[in-house]
Amino acid sequence: MADTSTDHSAAAGIDLSQFYQVFFEEAGENLENMEQLLLELDIEAADDEEMNAIFRCAHSIKGGAATFGFSDVAELTHQMETLLDKLRRHELVPTPPMVDVLLQSGDALKAMLGRHQGSGGEEVDTSGLLFNIRAMVAGEAPPAAEAPVAKAQVPAAQAPVAAAATAATTGKRIVELRVGPLNDLSQADNLVDLFKEITDLGTIEPLPDDPSLDATRRFKVETASAESELLDLFTFHVAREQVAFLPYGDAATPAAPAAQAEASEKGYGFFDDAPGAPAAAQPVAPVSAVEPQQPKPATAVAKPAAPKAEKPAAALEASTIRVSVEKVDQLINLVGELVITQAMLAQNSRGLDPVVYQQLVTGLTDLDRNTRDLQEAVMSIRMIPMSTVFSRFPRMLRDLANKLGKKVELVTQGEATELDKGLVEKITDPLTHLVRNSCDHGVEMPADRIANGKPEVGTITLAASHQGGSIVIEVRDDGRGLSREKLLRKAREKGIDAPDSLTDSEVWNLIFAPGFSTADVVTDVSGRGVGMDVVKKNITSLGGTVEIDSAEGYGMRVAVRLPLTLAIMDGMSVGVGEEVYILPLSSVVESFQVSQEMVKTIGGSGRVVEVRDEYMPVIELEKVFQVPRFDWEHNSGIMVVVEAESGRVALLVDELLGQQQVVVKNLETNYRKVNDVSGATIMGDGRVALILDVGSLVRRSRH
Amino acid sequence: MGMMEKLDVQADLAREYLTFRLGDEEYGIDILKVQEIRGYENPTRIANAPHFLKGVVNLRGTIVPIVDLRMRFGCSSAEYNAFTVSIILHIGQRTIGVVVDSVSDVMEIPAEAMRPAPEMTSAIEATYIRGLAQVGERMVILLDIESMLMSQDMGLVD
Numbered sequence: 001m002a003d004t005s006t007d008h009s010a011a012a013g014i015d016l017s018q019f020y021q022v023f024f025e026e027a028g029e030n031l032e033n034m035e036q037l038l039l040e041l042d043i044e045a046a047d048d049e050e051m052n053a054i055f056r057c058a059h060s061i062k063g064g065a066a067t068f069g070f071s072d073v074a075e076l077t078h079q080m081e082t083l084l085d086k087l088r089r090h091e092l093v094p095t096p097p098m099v100d101v102l103l104q105s106g107d108a109l110k111a112m113l114g115r116h117q118g119s120g121g122e123e124v125d126t127s128g129l130l131f132n133i134r135a136m137v138a139g140e141a142p143p144a145a146e147a148p149v150a151k152a153q154v155p156a157a158q159a160p161v162a163a164a165a166t167a168a169t170t171g172k173r174i175v176e177l178r179v180g181p182l183n184d185l186s187q188a189d190n191l192v193d194l195f196k197e198i199t200d201l202g203t204i205e206p207l208p209d210d211p212s213l214d215a216t217r218r219f220k221v222e223t224a225s226a227e228s229e230l231l232d233l234f235t236f237h238v239a240r241e242q243v244a245f246l247p248y249g250d251a252a253t254p255a256a257p258a259a260q261a262e263a264s265e266k267g268y269g270f271f272d273d274a275p276g277a278p279a280a281a282q283p284v285a286p287v288s289a290v291e292p293q294q295p296k297p298a299t300a301v302a303k304p305a306a307p308k309a310e311k312p313a314a315a316l317e318a319s320t321i322r323v324s325v326e327k328v329d330q331l332i333n334l335v336g337e338l339v340i341t342q343a344m345l346a347q348n349s350r351g352l353d354p355v356v357y358q359q360l361v362t363g364l365t366d367l368d369r370n371t372r373d374l375q376e377a378v379m380s381i382r383m384i385p386m387s388t389v390f391s392r393f394p395r396m397l398r399d400l401a402n403k404l405g406k407k408v409e410l411v412t413q414g415e416a417t418e419l420d421k422g423l424v425e426k427i428t429d430p431l432t433h434l435v436r437n438s439c440d441h442g443v444e445m446p447a448d449r450i451a452n453g454k455p456e457v458g459t460i461t462l463a464a465s466h467q468g469g470s471i472v473i474e475v476r477d478d479g480r481g482l483s484r485e486k487l488l489r490k491a492r493e494k495g496i497d498a499p500d501s502l503t504d505s506e507v508w509n510l511i512f513a514p515g516f517s518t519a520d521v522v523t524d525v526s527g528r529g530v531g532m533d534v535v536k537k538n539i540t541s542l543g544g545t546v547e548i549d550s551a552e553g554y555g556m557r558v559a560v561r562l563p564l565t566l567a568i569m570d571g572m573s574v575g576v577g578e579e580v581y582i583l584p585l586s587s588v589v590e591s592f593q594v595s596q597e598m599v600k601t602i603g604g605s606g607r608v609v610e611v612r613d614e615y616m617p618v619i620e621l622e623k624v625f626q627v628p629r630f631d632w633e634h635n636s637g638i639m640v641v642v643e644a645e646s647g648r649v650a651l652l653v654d655e656l657l658g659q660q661q662v663v664v665k666n667l668e669t670n671y672r673k674v675n676d677v678s679g680a681t682i683m684g685d686g687r688v689a690l691i692l693d694v695g696s697l698v699r700r701s702r703h
Numbered sequence: 704m705g706m707m708e709k710l711d712v713q714a715d716l717a718r719e720y721l722t723f724r725l726g727d728e729e730y731g732i733d734i735l736k737v738q739e740i741r742g743y744e745n746p747t748r749i750a751n752a753p754h755f756l757k758g759v760v761n762l763r764g765t766i767v768p769i770v771d772l773r774m775r776f777g778c779s780s781a782e783y784n785a786f787t788v789s790i791i792l793h794i795g796q797r798t799i800g801v802v803v804d805s806v807s808d809v810m811e812i813p814a815e816a817m818r819p820a821p822e823m824t825s826a827i828e829a830t831y832i833r834g835l836a837q838v839g840e841r842m843v844i845l846l847d848i849e850s851m852l853m854s855q856d857m858g859l860v861d
Contacts, residue, residue, distance in 0.1 A: 337764045625750040670797045671768040672861045682761045688747040
């Protein structure tokens with residue numbers, strides 16, 4: 001962003017709108033980054049690095065917003081920056097209200113950026129925020145609730161403090177304008193001409209040159225225009241970082257460096273990047289008014305000051321590129337093709353004599369390995385770390401805990417675990433629900449926790465890990481856990497058949513029943529009983545499972561198990577007649593051979609089979625899919641037990657053909673939804689095989 | 704007469720048609736809808752689908768449904784031999800294949816050669832016939848293949 005804001009040829013002539021998207025993306029990232037940093041900030045011992053990093057986020061957004069003319073965004077970030085600058089220079093001590101105001105400002109900025117992007121929404125009123133920030137900058141601590149009343153006082157409160165600061169300031173004021181260092185001092189004369197041409201701007205008078213400032217011209221300017229407006233005009237003649245505004249008269253009294261530093265900060269708050277030496281830095285580098293990180297001398301100063309924070313950011317920038325998901329998906333499709341072609345070649349070459357065709361066979365083996373590696377590499381492009389999901393929870397939990405009057409700490413583990421992008425988007429809502437539940441129902445009030453001999457602050461843990469071909473995301477809390485008696489009682493109230501003989505895990509699973517809530521009080525957070533069933537349904541639809549574990553008084557654990565990706569699935573292929581069907585391996589429980597006698601009928605048609613003292617409905621795939629038979633003396637002798645939606649059925653098939661990874665294709669792209677089929681895939685021989693929807697088969701057995 | 708008006712509108716658009724044979728009949732469809740022509744390959748059967756839906760095939764990674772037009776139009780026989788071809792059509796956002804006995808020609812049919820189809824009962828609803836064209840001794844039935852395939856009774860869309 002900094003690049004575009006200093007690119008004056010662009011500012012002058014080129015249509016900036018082509019860069020909007022880049023700005024929105026970067027501003028979005030900066031906002032997220034800032035929010036995260038603010039949440040991690042330890043108020044009692046604020047780290048300089050962190051403060052600098054937060055400041056830089058606000059600063060980058062401001063720079064971009066000003067360049068592209070989003071003045072509302074620029075104004076708010078400008079004020080945030082002023083406050084942040086005071087904090088990082090230890091002129092103000094950070095307080096929780098400050099963090100709150102900054103977080104709220106972040107939300108407001110998100111809304112504003114959304115509006116500018118055309119997503120609509122209400123106009124964002126930032127006057128309260130602006131007032132609060134200004135008051136904080138001035139060292140006051142206004143409670144947020146007073147904002148509406150205080151608003152009326154804005155002009156009065158503002159005038160002395162922020163006369164030079166705010167873009168919204170009205171009324172004339174006198175500032176000192178410094179322009180330099182200039183290659184040619186006459187460039188500054190253009191500014192004088194500018195004031196002549198635009199009479200509304202005010203007046204400009206040259207001041208005697210200060211010998212301590214090299215190649216710099218000074219002017220006394222009386223104006224009613226905001227500095228950002230002036231800067232926009234000046235950019236036609238001189239670069240932004242060559243322009244500096246100072247409160248008039250300060251330079252004449254260099255004996256008061258502290259006062260000067262403070263006064264100038266009210267204007268910009270980013271005069272230098274070397275904390276601890278503001279006064280010393282100022283005479284040498286007054287030029288870096290807008291982009292202190294950009295001009296070379298300032299960068300040299302900034303780097304040693306914040307080496308740690310600078311490095312990862314730079315490394316990240318250099319090592320990533322933005323690519324549209326569409327392109328990646330196209331790549332994945334093409335690789336899928338390649339894998340199929342490769343499988344076909346492998347199949348066709350099987351009969352070749354390896355002695356005669358040695359080279360060909362070697363080549364095909366290499367091709368096999370390379371395609372597999374390529375497939376894995378391409379699939380990994382779509383994988384994004386869980387931290388993108390986890391990062392939204394600290395903020396949510398903080399707000400929630402405040403609202404409920406609870407004390408909760410969030411611990412995240414395994415943020416680096418990677419998951420398919422498509423899944424990440426779909427898992428966020430269910431996870432949010434689970435975390436919310438843990439905070440609302442799980443963790444007790446601080447007093448209750450102390451009474452129970454637990455630490456006052458409850459802990460909610462989010463952990464992600466890879467287990468085999470799936471990813472397991474756990475939400476754990478050390479709260480009150482689930483109560484067996486309460487669940488059974490509630491279930492019976494709801495008319496669910498719940499005998500005392502149910503195992504613990506069966507009891508826990510009761511909370512997945514529709515409309516089930518164990519909360520005694522319905523809050524606006526949760527407890528309405530619309531939830532766990534939806535969570536379970538959503539996760540099941542992604543091919544995942546949910547498990548609950550709980551110990552009353554000690555907490556509970558919800559484990560969500562998901563396949564790594566939606567595009568590739570482990571499948572078991574089964575043969576029925578001459579046709580091949582694919583079963584998702586995750587739903588296959590076991591398979592065994594049956595003889596005719598093992599299959600019994602109920603009511604003449606319903607067929608069941610006994611498996612380990614349990615009778616299970618039998619579904620003959622042959623009948624479901626009306627498979628034509630050419631071999632009249634066949635014998636379907638294999639049962640595959642599959643499980644879905646907490647039900648099991650035994651599928652009767654002719655043979656098991658093997659297990660393989662299959663690329664899942666959508667049938668609905670060119671055709672339509674087919675009953676009992678969730679998709680299709682392309683087999684090694686290039687033919688299409690249908691993937692069975694086990695959930696729908698289980699439902700079929702129920703009626 | 705509705706058909707005449709339709710013809711008038713299209714009069715200035717002398718269109719090119721791909722013509723193919725179904726049994727003894729010759730049909731033409733708008734060439735712009737045709738993506739490619741392939742030899743017939745055995746599709747994967749879909750259960751509980753209408754009899755004319757032969758199933759789905761793999762067309763370079765996409766799953767494409769295949770409709771046998773001969774069965775749809777009630778031709779007396781629908782054999783699959785070396786001449787049987789699938790015409791892959793691009794209709795709206797979808798790719799759909801139709802099976803025909805053989806592809807004959809690409810021809811430009813001027814509007815004045817088109818005649819409205821008489822109102823009569825047949826396996827093809829009159830609304831799916833743009834017109835009949837006289838080409839030499841032959842009669843070509845010009846189909847509105849898009850509206851026919853997208854109609855509810857084809858069962859190709861939800």
